[in-house]
Every structure is written in structure tokens, then in C-alpha cells.
Amino acid sequence: MAAVQTRRKRKLGQFLNALRKRAGKTEVDYHALTRKTQSTLSRMENGYISPSWTELGALLGLYGATDAERREAEALWEDAKQDGTRLVYAAAYTPEARTYARQEADATEVRTIEMIVIPGLLQTPAYAAAIRLAGQRFMDSSVSVEQVAAALANRQRRLPGLRLHAVIDEAALHRVVGGRQVMREQLSHLLDTGKRDNVVIQVIPFEAGAHGTMSGGGATALRFDDSDPSAVYLEYAGGGKWVDNPADVQKYLLHFEEMVNEVALSPKDSASLIRKTATALKDT
Structure with a gap:
């Protein structure tokens, strides 16, 4: 399989490239250390391949990296x-989830589609706790509900400075997560948050x-203000997977636009449906 350029590999490559240039090292120095070609160095620094752990340590030594x-x-x-190919338990604290949180923190816009659950950035603490309890089979028992809530709260603190476009299937509005009171509060939170300009x-x-x-499951696209292309993350019970292939990323971006413009209700009509669903929970 041909090497594929990804945002995460390119970030590493750019970092190593900066260290190499600062140290005044050339492709000749790289070859003398690793016995690899200039082409390999170029592919690594441009995000198509990653060095091995041993090679990384050697390069950091060659470049005089600080601690x-x-x-x-x-x-x-x-x-x-x-690579997100292995189902890992403890979804909130898997390496994939930590990687996603770092990338989300760098993003300027989040576009997400959810089928059966309210997106994490829009969840209330009680709703998130109920989700955590229901999915405990896939969670690390050593991680408390309080820790998960704190991690989610930390993500949500960025919301005022982030552009968020969430597309939610109606099924997620009707699924009574955590009981009727919790769900009413969650729907009310959606209405309040949806009034924000961003x-x-x-x-x-x-x-x-x-x-x-x-x-x-859920699909989330992250957009960045720098030259980095958008990245797509697919979440599933117990883990997640990045879609790094540019052609596949483009499919998800086009699908999102299609959903927004041709399938989903307008923001105004969506708010009306959310309000109607919340009222029905009060009346029964």
C-alpha cells in the first residue's frame, strides 16, 4: 500500500525538519546516521511516513533536541x-481519543453528524454521565465518571471560540437518556446553545x-486555519478511527454539505422540533 500523507505525520515531520535545519544538518548527515536515502527523509518530513521509535531517538540526538x-x-x-484499526476499551482515554482531543483543540471549526447520541460538545454533564454508565463495558473501570466529566468540560470550554455545526438525527432527540428530567435538560441545553452565533x-x-x-456511528470533520487539510474522525463504542486519505476525507465533507443543504431541517425548523420534543417530555 502506498504511503499516505496525514496531518499527524506531517506535524511530526515539520517538527523534525525544523530541528534539523536549526542544527545545520543535511541529507548527508541523515544518510550517515540511518543509511537511508534523501527521498526517505523527504517523505518523512512531508508526512508520508514516520520514523521508527529507535530512529526518532537517534534523530533527536543528531539534532541536539532539548528535553x-x-x-x-x-x-x-x-x-x-x-491508525484507529483496533477496538480499544476506555473510549474516553484511548490513544485515539487523546489524539482527537488534541486535534480538536487545534481546530477552528467542528462539523459533526450524529445518529443516536447528542454530540459531545453539546452534552450536559448528566447526559454524558448516563452515556458513560450505559457504555461501561467498553470503558476503563479505573477512570471515574468525574474524570470523564472533567475531560468533557475541558473540551467544551473552547466552544465560545469555535465554529460548531452539528447535524443530529431525530432519533437522538427521542432517546430518553438518563431519564425524562435529564433528557429535558439536554434538549433545553441544545436550544440555548443553538442561539449562539458560532x-x-x-x-x-x-x-x-x-x-x-x-x-x-458518529462522523466529525475538523477544519484548521493553517494550511493543514480537514481531518475526519469516526467514533465507535470503545474507540475511534481517523480517515486520513484525502479522497475519503473529501467524500465525508461532500456528504456533510449534502446533509446540511438537502436532508436536514433548517436551524429554525430544527429548533422548533427540539422544542416540541422537550415539551412532549414534560406533558407525559
């Missing part, structure tokens, strides 16, 4: 090697019928 720079490079290397919430009505991502 802080070593820690940063090692964290970038850990991020770059996550937040757009749209609902896919039942009447829309079948649509592209309904057979899977």
Missing part, C-alpha cells in the same frame, strides 16, 4: 502512529428516510 523538544517529538510520534444545529427528521451515514 522539552524530545517530549514534544515523542507525543507527536505517538499521535502519528495511531453554533449551528440541524436535525435530520425521520421523514428524510435513509441517508449516507445512518448505518455507522
Whole structure:
């Protein structure tokens, strides 16, 4: 399989490239250390491949990296090697989830589609706790509900400075997570948050019928202000997977636009449906 350029590998490559140039090292020095070609160095620094752990250590030594720079490079290397192909328990604290949280913190816009659950950035603490309790089979029992809540709260603190566009299937509005009171509070929170200028919430009505991502879990696209391309993250019970192939990323971005413009209700009509669903919970 041909090497694929990814944002995480490119971040590591850019970091190593900066260290190399600062140290005044050339492709000749790289070859003398690793016996690898200039082409290999170029592919590594441009994010197509990653060095091995042993090679990373050797390069950091060659480049005269400080202790802080070593820690940063090692964290970038850990991020770059996550391929998301293995089902891992403790979804909130898997390497994939930590990588996602770091990438989300760098993003300027989050576009997400959820089929059966309210997106994490829009969840209330009680709703999130109920989700955590229900999925405990896939969670690390050593991680408390309080720790998970704190991690979620930390993510949500960025919401005022983030552009968020959430598309939520109507099924997520009707699923009574945590009891009627918890769900009423969650729907009320959606209405309040949806009033912010930087937040757009749209609902896919039942009447829309079948649509592209309904057979899977959540899909989230991150957009960055720098030259980095958008990245897509697919979440599932116990873990997640990055979609790094540019062609596949583009499919998800086009699908999101299709859902927003052709399938989902307008933000105004979505708010009306959310309000109606919350009222029904009060009346019964």
C-alpha cells in the first residue's frame, strides 16, 4: 500500500525538519546516521511516513533536541502512529481519543453528524454521565465518571471560540437518556446553545428516510486555519478511527454539505422540533 500523507505525520515531520535545519544538518548527515536515502527523509518530513521509535531517538540526538523538544517529538510520534484499526476499551482515554482531543483543540471549526447520541460538545454533564454508565463495558473501570466529566468540560470550554455545526438525527432527540428530567435538560441545553452565533444545529427528521451515514456511528470533520487539510474522525463504542486519505476525507465533507443543504431541517425548523420534543417530555 502506498504511503499516505496525514496531518499527524506531517506535524511530526515539520517538527523534525525544523530541528534539523536549526542544527545545520543535511541529507548527508541523515544518510550517515540511518543509511537511508534523501527521498526517505523527504517523505518523512512531508508526512508520508514516520520514523521508527529507535530512529526518532537517534534523530533527536543528531539534532541536539532539548528535553522539552524530545517530549514534544515523542507525543507527536505517538499521535502519528495511531491508525484507529483496533477496538480499544476506555473510549474516553484511548490513544485515539487523546489524539482527537488534541486535534480538536487545534481546530477552528467542528462539523459533526450524529445518529443516536447528542454530540459531545453539546452534552450536559448528566447526559454524558448516563452515556458513560450505559457504555461501561467498553470503558476503563479505573477512570471515574468525574474524570470523564472533567475531560468533557475541558473540551467544551473552547466552544465560545469555535465554529460548531452539528447535524443530529431525530432519533437522538427521542432517546430518553438518563431519564425524562435529564433528557429535558439536554434538549433545553441544545436550544440555548443553538442561539449562539458560532453554533449551528440541524436535525435530520425521520421523514428524510435513509441517508449516507445512518448505518455507522458518529462522523466529525475538523477544519484548521493553517494550511493543514480537514481531518475526519469516526467514533465507535470503545474507540475511534481517523480517515486520513484525502479522497475519503473529501467524500465525508461532500456528504456533510449534502446533509446540511438537502436532508436536514433548517436551524429554525430544527429548533422548533427540539422544542416540541422537550415539551412532549414534560406533558407525559
